[in-house]
Amino acid sequence: MLGQLWGICRYEFRMQLRKRSLWISTVLLLTFAVVTQGDRGPRHVPMEATAREVMGNWTVLFWIMLPLVFGVVLADRVVRDRRLGVRGLLLGLPVGEGRLLAGKYLGGIAATGLPGLLALLAAAGYEAVHRGTIATFGWALVGFLTVMLPGLAFVAGFALVCPLLVSAPLFRVLFVGYWFWGNLTAPRFLPSLTGTLLTPVGAYPASWLLGEPVMHAGVPGWLAMLRPEPTGAAALGSVALLLVIGVLPLVVTVLLRKEGRA
Amino acid sequence: MSLRLRYEARRAGPIGWGAPLAAMVVTSGLAVLASGGGAAAHQVDHLVMAGLEVVLSLAVGVAAIAVVARESCRELHLSLPVWYGGTLARRVGVMAGWAVGWAAGGWGVLAATGRWGGPAGVSGALVWLAPLVWLGAVGIVAVLLSRSVALATSVVAGVWLVELLFSGQLMSHPVGRALFLFTTTMVGHGDGWLANRLWLLGSGVVLLGVAGALLAWPQRLLAGEED
Numbered sequence: 001m002l003g004q005l006w007g008i009c010r011y012e013f014r015m016q017l018r019k020r021s022l023w024i025s026t027v028l029l030l031t032f033a034v035v036t037q038g039d040r041g042p043r044h045v046p047m048e049a050t051a052r053e054v055m056g057n058w059t060v061l062f063w064i065m066l067p068l069v070f071g072v073v074l075a076d077r078v079v080r081d082r083r084l085g086v087r088g089l090l091l092g093l094p095v096g097e098g099r100l101l102a103g104k105y106l107g108g109i110a111a112t113g114l115p116g117l118l119a120l121l122a123a124a125g126y127e128a129v130h131r132g133t134i135a136t137f138g139w140a141l142v143g144f145l146t147v148m149l150p151g152l153a154f155v156a157g158f159a160l161v162c163p164l165l166v167s168a169p170l171f172r173v174l175f176v177g178y179w180f181w182g183n184l185t186a187p188r189f190l191p192s193l194t195g196t197l198l199t200p201v202g203a204y205p206a207s208w209l210l211g212e213p214v215m216h217a218g219v220p221g222w223l224a225m226l227r228p229e230p231t232g233a234a235a236l237g238s239v240a241l242l243l244v245i246g247v248l249p250l251v252v253t254v255l256l257r258k259e260g261r262a
Numbered sequence: 263m264s265l266r267l268r269y270e271a272r273r274a275g276p277i278g279w280g281a282p283l284a285a286m287v288v289t290s291g292l293a294v295l296a297s298g299g300g301a302a303a304h305q306v307d308h309l310v311m312a313g314l315e316v317v318l319s320l321a322v323g324v325a326a327i328a329v330v331a332r333e334s335c336r337e338l339h340l341s342l343p344v345w346y347g348g349t350l351a352r353r354v355g356v357m358a359g360w361a362v363g364w365a366a367g368g369w370g371v372l373a374a375t376g377r378w379g380g381p382a383g384v385s386g387a388l389v390w391l392a393p394l395v396w397l398g399a400v401g402i403v404a405v406l407l408s409r410s411v412a413l414a415t416s417v418v419a420g421v422w423l424v425e426l427l428f429s430g431q432l433m434s435h436p437v438g439r440a441l442f443l444f445t446t447t448m449v450g451h452g453d454g455w456l457a458n459r460l461w462l463l464g465s466g467v468v469l470l471g472v473a474g475a476l477l478a479w480p481q482r483l484l485a486g487e488e489d
Contacts (some may be wrong), residue, residue, distance in 0.1 A: 021408070025416035032420050036347070036428035064427065068419045073412045167278040169328035173321050176419040177288055180426060188295040188437060190292060190309070222299075 004095050008103025009110070016073070016111030025069040026115040033065045042123070051127070051135035052142075058123040062116065063202060064184065066148070067155050070112040071175045075168040076158035077104055098254045101160070105250055109149075109156050116152070117144050117250030144208060146235070150242040151200035156247035161253050187221030195219045196226035197238040198245065204230055204238035206229035270353045271360075274329045278353075281325035282318060282361035286368065289313025294328050307377040312447040314365050314390040316426070319443065322361045323397035323418040327405045331414075334485075340480055347352040347477035358398060385459075389451075392462035396484040397422065399469035406476040409483060421458045441465065 016022065036045060042057035078101070081087045088101060124140035127133075163171040163239035182193040183201035194205050195216030207230035213219075217230040228234045270275040271278065275462070289310060297306050299379040330350055333339065339346050369386060380389040395416060404414035425432060429448045432438030439454065447456075476482070 019412070021410040021413035021416070024408070025413050025420075029416060029420040032272060032424045036424055036431045038428060038431040064424065065420065068423060069412075069416045072419065076412070131310045137301060167276060167280075169324060169332075169415075170280050172415050172419070173281050173324045174288075176324070177285075177317060178423065180423060181292070184427065190301075191295045 001099070003208070005099050005103050005106075008029050008095065008100060009107040010102050012107025013111045016077075016108055017114065019073065022069065022073050022112065023115060025073070026066065026119065029065045029069055030062060030119055034060055037061055039203035047131065051131070051133050052139045053210060054127050054131065055120070055124060055139035055143050056211075057134050058140070059120060059126070059147050059209065060202075060206050060214060061094065062119055063125070063148050063151060063206075066116050066119075067151060067179060067200065068176060070116075070152060071155050071159045071179070072155055073112060074108050075171050075175070076164045077108055078160045079163045079168055097257050101250050101254055105156060105160060105247075108160065109152055111147060112156070113144075113152050116148050120148075132191050138207075146205040146209060146239060150205070150239040150246075152200050154200040154242040154246035157249045161249035164253065184215070187216055187219050191222045193223070193226075195221060195242050196223055197228070197234065198226055199238075200242055202242075204235040204239070208232050208235035267352065267356055269355045270349075273333075274353050274357050275332055277325050277328040277332070278357035279297075279360055281321040281328075282357070282364050283322035285318045285361075286364050287315070289317050289368075295426050303377075304379070308379050308447070309369065310365055310372060310377075311379050312390065312444075313446050314368050315393055316444050318361060318365055318390060319393035320418070320422050321395040322358060322394050323401040323422070324415055325357055326354055326398040327362075327401040327411055327414045327418065329354050329411075330402055330405050331411045336480075336483060345477075346480045350477065351474075354398070354402065358394070361394060362391070365394065369464060379457070380446050381448040385456065388456070388463070389446045392459040392466070395466035396441075396443060396462045396469070397465040399473065402473045403476070406473055406483070 034041075034043070042054060045057050067092050081090060089199055091097075093100075116167040120143060121137065124136040151238065159171070159175065162175075179201075180249050181190070183199045185192045185194050185202075189195050191201055195218060197204060199215070201215055203215040206215060207213045207217040213230045217219040218234075222225060228237075276371055290313075293306050293310050296309050301309070312393065336346075339349060355437075366387070369378065369380075369390065373382075373386065378386060380386045400421060401414055401418045404417045405411060408417075425443050426448075429442065429444070432442055433449065440458060442448075442458060443462065445451070445455055445458045
């Protein structure tokens with residue numbers, strides 16, 4: 001059973017990894033971000049700052065932009081089976097619907113996460129030379145595991161499933177709009193999910209990493225119960241919530257498909 | 263609507279009419295949320311105007327990519343004694359016309375009720391027309407160059423997000439200021455506003471010309487990335 005899951009996951013990983021759009025889009029968007037970051041960006045963090053603060057800033061900068069690429073790239077991974085006419089073929093295999101979707105999910109996360117991890121390691125390399133400490137590599141990994149990966153797991157769950165309902169192009173429009181409204185818009189300006197435990201931009205883990213509230217974490221607003229004080233425990237809770245909720249769309253899809261409704 | 267335009271509207275698919283409509287629904291929803299959240303009337307009006315300038319242009323940019331890329335019988339089209347660029351132009355034009363209709367409707371309602379916060383008169387249309395043309399043109403050129411929906415969508419989405427997040431840095435640079443998409447929403451319509459709109463419109467038209475030139479080799483489109 002695990003062997004089948006591993007096989008599907010590995011296949012999906014290799015397919016995704018060969019998509020040139022994933023790599024070119026990542027490089028383009030990160031270049032936009034690095035060039036336009038301004039005085040408050042990670043390149044301008046004081047020399048006396050710790051490796052943790054430096055890599056926390058790079059993680060935040062990268063993770064503001066990268067989900068756009070990942071959501072867009074992942075949006076067609078499930079709907080394409082239907083479009084290419086291979087869904088019947090896949091259903092004929094001795095692999096359950098759940099395992100098929102789980103393999104796509106895990107493989108997709110691994111493949112889209114890799115460019116993010118490499119970007120962080122590249123930034124860590126630059127900072128290691130610039131600041132003379134290799135601790136930046138360790139904090140790059142921490143940033144990836146606490147901020148990027150849970151957010152990616154959340155985005156991937158919805159990006160794989162929602163296009164079944166609204167088509168991949170329309171999902172992409174809505175997703176980009178959601179990313180800005182639900183993660184980056186100040187809650188005092190507009191009621192939004194920004195700054196809650198449920199923001200895949202990782203407001204809480206990023207606040208923990210940087211040692212100060214960032215990205216409106218805990219700022220009063222809509223859904224007050226999801227806006228606790230940004231502490232280490234709250235960051236852990238946010239990571240757990242993102243991981244669990246990211247899987248929910250897949251579970252619902254599998255259940256509906258078993259009933260023949262999706 | 264002529265038979266040919268009706269055909270192109272159907273070929274544009276649900277994204278052609280769905281994306282601009284979704285942009286308007288999202289804008290209305292946000293306005294209702296803001297209003298319910300205690301925002302003042304002028305803030306809600308500004309939000310609706312921002313929807314026309316910011317949200318609609320994103321919808322048109324991404325929809326233009328999908329409309330250009332969505333063709334299951336491109337080989338057949340290329341074998342016909344008709345310029346394929348003309349077919350695509352009609353198809354994108356139908357989608358853009360639908361979006362312009364929505365934007366003009368929203369603008370008209372706000373102006374008629376005295377709640378329009380943008381420039382008065384016909385130039386008020388440039389609030390939404392300039393970014394719509396520019397981002398739509400960028401999307402078309404990106405998909406024709408890259409032959410990848412995912413890559414072109416990422417470019418449009420990236421430009422859109424960078425302009426929203428790093429407006430300060432962009433506005434401090436002459437080129438960034440000339441091509442800043444959301445001047446009315448983020449800065450207002452004071453000095454330099456009209457020049458910015460004309461730069462956007464002009465460069466958008468140039469980009470559409472580039473798209474036309476790229477379609478001189480439509481066979482390039484046959485070997486795109488599958489997405």
